[in-house]
Structures are given as C-alpha cells and as structure tokens.
Amino acid sequence: MKKIITIGIIAILFITCQSKGPERYSTTGPEIDLVKELIQNYEAGDWDNWISHYADTAKIHHNTWEETSTTPAETRDGFKTNLSALSSYQFDDDPIYYEKVLTDEGKTWVNFWGNWRGVIAANGKEFTIPVHLSINIEDGKIQEEFGMYDLTAFTMEMNSLNNMSVDEKTVLSSIQKVVEAWNKNDKALFESISVKDFIRNGNGLRVANNPEEYGGFMDLYHGAFPDFKVVADNSVIMGNTAYINWTVTGTNTGEFMGNPATNKKIKTHGLSVWTFNPEGKVVQENAFSDNLEVYKQLGYTMPTPQ
Incomplete structure (x- = not known):
C-alpha cells in the first residue's frame, strides 16, 4: 500500500512539473533590469550605453502602429535634438511600473508605464507626459519597441518659441x-x-x-x-x-x-x-x-x- 501511495505522489509531482511550463508573467528578471537600465541611461543622457541595449536590426515605433520604424541611432538623434531645449527631464519615481509577459508565440515583452517630466529652458515651463513602452527582448537585446505618448502641448509650446x-x-x-x-x-x-x-x-x-x-x-x-x-x-x-x-x-x-x-x-x-x-x-x-x-x-x- 505504501508503494502505491509513493508512486501516486511521484506521479502527481511529475505531472505538476510537466504542466507548469515557462513563466508567463513577472515583475522581475533580467529583461526588466535591462529596461530599467535603458530608462536610467536615457535620464542621464548616456547615449552610448542607451543604444547598446538594442540589437543592430532593432525596429522602433513611437506613436504609430504602422510598419514604418526608426533605427536606434535615428531615435537617439531625435531624442538629443528635442532634449537639448530642456533644462531638466526625468521620469517620476512614483508612479512607475514594469512587467514582463511571455506571449503565446514565445516572445518576451516588457511593458513600462511612467510619467515623464521636463522643463523648457527658454521659459521654465514644465510638462508632465504619461509614457507607455512595450519592448520585445530576445537574447539580451531589444528587438522591437512600441512607444505611446502625447507630445501635442509640448510641440505647440516649442513651435511658439521658435516663432x-x-x-x-x-x-x-x-x-x-x-x-x-x-x-x-x-x-x-x-x-x-x-x-x-x-x-x-x-x-x-x-x-x-x-x-x-x-x-x-x-x-x-x-x-x-x-x-x-x-x-x-x-x-x-x-x-x-x-x-x-x-x-x-x-x-x-x-x-x-x-x-x-x-x-x-x-x-x-x-x-x-x-x-x-x-x-x-x-x-x-x-x-x-x-x-x-x-x-x-x-x-x-x-x-x-x-
């Protein structure tokens, strides 16, 4: 009887281990650490380390779902141009969220939500813009990135200054x-x-x-x-x-x-x-x-x- 019970327990444990599969959701892990470093590099203006997190063939789509994309270098140059008009910029420490999900296709994505805050140097005007990023990471590198944020008010202010x-x-x-x-x-x-x-x-x-x-x-x-x-x-x-x-x-x-x-x-x-x-x-x-x-x-x- 003891043998039957022992065999039953082993079978249950085996089935449990077999059915568990890969972790589908988490708020920790190397992929999330990578995105945290990406945000830190962006805030520090450390563009060499920022771009090192991307694969050479990475595609970046900001404020669009179209196939059209920019390269990490093009995105970096755009950031540097826009941020040069600011006296300071950063993401608020709170609220800020990171999560990792594994899709049915086996792709790992990290989602980020945070409030970006920047001050225009010319007039001291401050803007707070909610930002959402979805970042696909494979083999320790960013392969694709989607970003959504509303720059309307900021762009209008900058256009006003330029005119x-x-x-x-x-x-x-x-x-x-x-x-x-x-x-x-x-x-x-x-x-x-x-x-x-x-x-x-x-x-x-x-x-x-x-x-x-x-x-x-x-x-x-x-x-x-x-x-x-x-x-x-x-x-x-x-x-x-x-x-x-x-x-x-x-x-x-x-x-x-x-x-x-x-x-x-x-x-x-x-x-x-x-x-x-x-x-x-x-x-x-x-x-x-x-x-x-x-x-x-x-x-x-x-x-x-x-």
Missing part, C-alpha cells in the same frame, strides 16, 4: 541665465548679462546699484540658505520688459540678517519686473514679495508696535 522674434528670444535667454546665476550663486554669469549701472529695487526700496552689489545680495541668501533655489513659474514679455512669477525655496542653516540659523524651510512666491536693453542685457529689476511670510516660516517673532 518668436529675435528680441524676445534674447530676453528669454537672459531670463534663463538670471535663474541659473541665482541657483548657482554665479555672480560672474549675472554680471555678464547686466549693464554696469544695473539697479535692483525690492518692494520699492533700492537694494543694489550695480552688479557687484547685486552679487552681495545673492551671497546673503546663499550664505543663509545653501540649498537656495529659484524657479521661474511663468513669464510674460512685452517689448523690452519681462514679468516673471517665481518661487523660492531653501533651508536656513546659516546666519540670516543677523539672526542665527533656525534650520527651518522656506517657500515663497514673488513677482519681478525685468527691463532689458536692445542687446538683451539686464538694466533693472523691480521685485515684489511678502517678506513677512518668510519671517514667519523662519519662526521670527515680530516686535509689537509701540
């Missing part, structure tokens, strides 16, 4: 450099785009009479907030004047206006009116912001009026 007058483009370029100078505390960069008698007014009060004094103003904030960052939320250009809404963030780890560090974070919004000369150099800034809101975020106590 701007030369003067407006010059102003936008200067705005971009102002933001870069602030974020990097690059006083030499700011001086390079400013006239010698540049002035800055803050809430109606004179803050700087030349680029050198403006540099000291930048040092004040970067000394108090080493992670100081300014983002140009939007801008409107009218002739030689630009109206820019901005957001500033930072952590107070240094002395600020004679007060010890509080280690508190700030986030404040403001408006700057920038005036440019015909060469696109900065002549004047009139900035408006709520300093009281910053003081409250830092935990400062305002004296009671007497």
Whole structure:
C-alpha cells in the first residue's frame, strides 16, 4: 500500500512539473533590469550605453502602429535634438511600473508605464507626459519597441518659441541665465548679462546699484540658505520688459540678517519686473514679495508696535 501511495505522489509531482511550463508573467528578471537600465541611461543622457541595449536590426515605433520604424541611432538623434531645449527631464519615481509577459508565440515583452517630466529652458515651463513602452527582448537585446505618448502641448509650446522674434528670444535667454546665476550663486554669469549701472529695487526700496552689489545680495541668501533655489513659474514679455512669477525655496542653516540659523524651510512666491536693453542685457529689476511670510516660516517673532 505504501508503494502505491509513493508512486501516486511521484506521479502527481511529475505531472505538476510537466504542466507548469515557462513563466508567463513577472515583475522581475533580467529583461526588466535591462529596461530599467535603458530608462536610467536615457535620464542621464548616456547615449552610448542607451543604444547598446538594442540589437543592430532593432525596429522602433513611437506613436504609430504602422510598419514604418526608426533605427536606434535615428531615435537617439531625435531624442538629443528635442532634449537639448530642456533644462531638466526625468521620469517620476512614483508612479512607475514594469512587467514582463511571455506571449503565446514565445516572445518576451516588457511593458513600462511612467510619467515623464521636463522643463523648457527658454521659459521654465514644465510638462508632465504619461509614457507607455512595450519592448520585445530576445537574447539580451531589444528587438522591437512600441512607444505611446502625447507630445501635442509640448510641440505647440516649442513651435511658439521658435516663432518668436529675435528680441524676445534674447530676453528669454537672459531670463534663463538670471535663474541659473541665482541657483548657482554665479555672480560672474549675472554680471555678464547686466549693464554696469544695473539697479535692483525690492518692494520699492533700492537694494543694489550695480552688479557687484547685486552679487552681495545673492551671497546673503546663499550664505543663509545653501540649498537656495529659484524657479521661474511663468513669464510674460512685452517689448523690452519681462514679468516673471517665481518661487523660492531653501533651508536656513546659516546666519540670516543677523539672526542665527533656525534650520527651518522656506517657500515663497514673488513677482519681478525685468527691463532689458536692445542687446538683451539686464538694466533693472523691480521685485515684489511678502517678506513677512518668510519671517514667519523662519519662526521670527515680530516686535509689537509701540
């Protein structure tokens, strides 16, 4: 009787193993690791490693189901051209999904879903675009890829920028450099785009009479907030004047206006009116912001009026 039971168990195990077959669905494995590396290479602009994941005969179809395809090299060149207009781009860490499926034909496909986020350098405008990729991988290389994403709004914005007058483009370029100078505390960069008698007014009060004094103003904030960052939320250009809404963030780890560090974070919004000369150099800034809101975020106590 024991022999019969033993033989029965062995038969069941044999049948189970035989019927299991290859894994049809998974969220892990070398193919998924390959796609993760592909995304990382794309975000880092590491195009040599990016293209190494594709077979020489790989076909890429983006936003089309037609037979027409591009080669990995053509796709790479297109990416590089479009991304050159951006100050930053990446996929959000969450939500992001990877899955591997084995089709009835025995082909392995990896599906990817993620939100792509990019910022146009010329005007600071940010776009978020959902992206779906289906990638066929065989023998450790990508053989075919389908990608779907809506570039309509992004393309319209880029076309609008390309159709701007030369003067407006010059102003936008200067705005971009102002933001870069602030974020990097690059006083030499700011001086390079400013006239010698540049002035800055803050809430109606004179803050700087030349680029050198403006540099000291930048040092004040970067000394108090080493992670100081300014983002140009939007801008409107009218002739030689630009109206820019901005957001500033930072952590107070240094002395600020004679007060010890509080280690508190700030986030404040403001408006700057920038005036440019015909060469696109900065002549004047009139900035408006709520300093009281910053003081409250830092935990400062305002004296009671007497």
